[in-house]
Amino acid sequence: MSGSLLRRVRVAEVEQVANRIKRFRLVDIDNAPLSEFSGGSHISVVMHSGDRLMRNPYSLMGSPTDTSSYQISVLNCGNDSRGGSKFMHDAVSVGSELEISEPLNLFPPCKLARKHILVAGGIGITPFMSMMNELDALHCDFELHYGVRSLEEGAYCKYLQSRYGSRVNVYLQDQGQMIPLESVLGSQRLGTHMYVCGPKPMIDWALQTAELLGWPAENVHSEQFSAPPPGKPFVVKLAKSGREIEVRGHQSILEALEEHGVDAPFLCRGGACGQCETGVVSCDGFIEHNDHFLTEAERVSGKKIMICMSRIPSGSITLDL
Amino acid sequence: MALTFKDETFRDDFTFSNSPAAIRRFPFPFVEDKYMYSVNIEPHTTGPEGSVFEFPFDIDEHYVSEMRDRAMVLQEDPARCQALPHMMMAQWDMLELVMMSMARDYPDLFTLTRDGSKWHWVNRPLKIEQTFTFGDASTLPYEPMEYIGRQVQGDFSIQDQRDNQLWMDAGIITSQADWSLDFDVGMNFFEWHGPVPLAHEAGVFERALKFLLNLQISNPVRRLNWTMTINPRLDTSPENYHKWGKDRTTVTPENVGQKVHLRVEMQGLFRLPRSNAILFSIRGYLLSLDQLVTVPKWGRRLHRVLKTLPEELIGYKGLSRYRDTTIEWLSKYDDGAPTSRGGGPD
Ligand SMILES: Cc1cc2nc3c(=O)[nH]c(=O)nc-3n(C[C@H](O)[C@H](O)[C@H](O)COP(=O)(O)OP(=O)(O)OC[C@H]3O[C@@H](n4cnc5c(N)ncnc54)[C@H](O)[C@@H]3O)c2cc1C
Ligand code: FES
Numbered sequence: 001m002s003g004s005l006l007r008r009v010r011v012a013e014v015e016q017v018a019n020r021i022k023r024f025r026l027v028d029i030d031n032a033p034l035s036e037f038s039g040g041s042h043i044s045v046v047m048h049s050g051d052r053l054m055r056n057p058y059s060l061m062g063s064p065t066d067t068s069s070y071q072i073s074v075l076n077c078g079n080d081s082r083g084g085s086k087f088m089h090d091a092v093s094v095g096s097e098l099e100i101s102e103p104l105n106l107f108p109p110c111k112l113a114r115k116h117i118l119v120a121g122g123i124g125i126t127p128f129m130s131m132m133n134e135l136d137a138l139h140c141d142f143e144l145h146y147g148v149r150s151l152e153e154g155a156y157c158k159y160l161q162s163r164y165g166s167r168v169n170v171y172l173q174d175q176g177q178m179i180p181l182e183s184v185l186g187s188q189r190l191g192t193h194m195y196v197c198g199p200k201p202m203i204d205w206a207l208q209t210a211e212l213l214g215w216p217a218e219n220v221h222s223e224q225f226s227a228p229p230p231g232k233p234f235v236v237k238l239a240k241s242g243r244e245i246e247v248r249g250h251q252s253i254l255e256a257l258e259e260h261g262v263d264a265p266f267l268c269r270g271g272a273c274g275q276c277e278t279g280v281v282s283c284d285g286f287i288e289h290n291d292h293f294l295t296e297a298e299r300v301s302g303k304k305i306m307i308c309m310s311r312i313p314s315g316s317i318t319l320d321l
Numbered sequence: 322m323a324l325t326f327k328d329e330t331f332r333d334d335f336t337f338s339n340s341p342a343a344i345r346r347f348p349f350p351f352v353e354d355k356y357m358y359s360v361n362i363e364p365h366t367t368g369p370e371g372s373v374f375e376f377p378f379d380i381d382e383h384y385v386s387e388m389r390d391r392a393m394v395l396q397e398d399p400a401r402c403q404a405l406p407h408m409m410m411a412q413w414d415m416l417e418l419v420m421m422s423m424a425r426d427y428p429d430l431f432t433l434t435r436d437g438s439k440w441h442w443v444n445r446p447l448k449i450e451q452t453f454t455f456g457d458a459s460t461l462p463y464e465p466m467e468y469i470g471r472q473v474q475g476d477f478s479i480q481d482q483r484d485n486q487l488w489m490d491a492g493i494i495t496s497q498a499d500w501s502l503d504f505d506v507g508m509n510f511f512e513w514h515g516p517v518p519l520a521h522e523a524g525v526f527e528r529a530l531k532f533l534l535n536l537q538i539s540n541p542v543r544r545l546n547w548t549m550t551i552n553p554r555l556d557t558s559p560e561n562y563h564k565w566g567k568d569r570t571t572v573t574p575e576n577v578g579q580k581v582h583l584r585v586e587m588q589g590l591f592r593l594p595r596s597n598a599i600l601f602s603i604r605g606y607l608l609s610l611d612q613l614v615t616v617p618k619w620g621r622r623l624h625r626v627l628k629t630l631p632e633e634l635i636g637y638k639g640l641s642r643y644r645d646t647t648i649e650w651l652s653k654y655d656d657g658a659p660t661s662r663g664g665g666p667d
Binding site for chain 2: 005035036037038041064065101102103104105108110111112138218267273274275
């Protein structure tokens, strides 16, 4: 099984919500109801740019019970990206048609938690938009700590404060404000869960802080908006079919396979779901593991690779495909 | 297919039987002459017209009588239906999925009218009519899972997904093949699969769990499981072992055909959208051996499968006491002729 069934949608609304962030509202092409989803879910957006096919995951922001449209927010990663987010900003407007997957949730709030601490940095606010909607409807206790570079760079600050009042705390970096994570995490009662989404250094910092303060690992959750990091070209050999495929520097193995018509399994394309796990038959040198799925022992063994995210520095790798 | 509901029993005088049409659509689980354990998961998509796979929730001629039996079990033992408090959203998810499917797939039998959160449900076979507010459990006579569970064939459990695990935190189980909700509620995937021999070694469960954690909205899956039961008894729970355990000693060469039943479970797995939980449906089908051998291919094949079944599985499925008698009886129906591939009748 590769991916899930796709649905055609039309862009019904585009709004610039911060300096480099646009919000898109998507409706079914025939106005059929969309699936409901749970707070923290994302969809994959399939973009056709010329003859290139891009699929990026984006978190759903709206109300999980609103089946008339989905809303996503996209940060423009500019020219240093391979172009998915730039395509969304430059080429997608009201009336454009896209394909999306069904929602998938790799970042759900824990239903047994007595309180939820949400920690967001920058565009990492998006999964919390639907999550807060859900928690609020269920009368769950939550608070948001949201760090942005400045009011101009941060999306939805005013909206969130007016909707959720004192449960929302915004920290402006340009004013020298920092999330006081130690005191926030240090003063919580048992049964509280923490969720963090944002740039990698922020996630690492939050996870470490929680660990130092003695938080149990199962009460700490994170989602990283990973995209496959670029590198040098290398060759993938397929043991079963005997084919050899070149992976370009700006491609992931998965993307290279797809370009050559090889049907490989995937879901999240961000190294988190585990669906694309592939056996390694042999490999020149070390694998650069960029996923969040394999255990340390599995990485060291060199017998498995998550082909949506990980690559090798050069040479060739033979996969059990 | 117009359904005529049978009036029959699954206890005491055991008047249950299948009509010729029900025999032909029985989901015979063995696709070859030898038994192999596998997780054999496939997409739960629309199957052939009239087959048990046609719709997500199959309603057949036993519907009304099965629902009556379920009501009796719940009356005697309310613990067969349990839901932990954090499962309320998942209960509504289940009610919605089942009602929407039944009304769409069997419009002559069930009607659902929705006006925002004001819902109106009509169940003609059971003569039920209910107006309620979706999301407000106080507007239904039971909690949502029990309410709809009393109106749909099959047992159900709902798994919450936390910490990359599935936790069985709700269920309505009145016709289970020898496992107990009261015992399993709150357990995780590996705990409730504990006793299956041969499966753990193969790493089958690790792979199945990973697959289920990524189960997608709108992409349900299914698999078949089987066992054998003496008498067409639905409630073969551990709680009631004292009532049915001794049945196993009553099989004689003369009564094998009437007493021994092949019991097939079609297990469906659905991602529930709002709660991110997984609904597990266990839809059971019973067929007496007398009726089974009316399909010559099935008589031949069941004989061969039972002969090659590994010892561990014979014990696990509780067949030890009557396996030999059954094989002996079935041998009359196996002339050694080759069988065609697949489970369906020729
Ligand atoms: C579960 C999940 C949810 C997500 N939700 C959101 C969301 O709600 N909103 C959102 O905006 N994004 C989200 N993302 C991220 C999003 O999917 C894309 O990764 C992002 O939009 C960038 O895509 P791209 O195609 O423009 O860039 P990609 O090429 O995929 O690059 C991603 C990053 O890598 C860097 N990069 C790439 N190529 C180079 C290069 N040659 N040199 C230097 N740096 C490079 C860029 O700085 C860029 O930021 C999510 C990701 C995941 C996994
Ligand atoms: S597709 Fe999810 S980990 Fe690779």
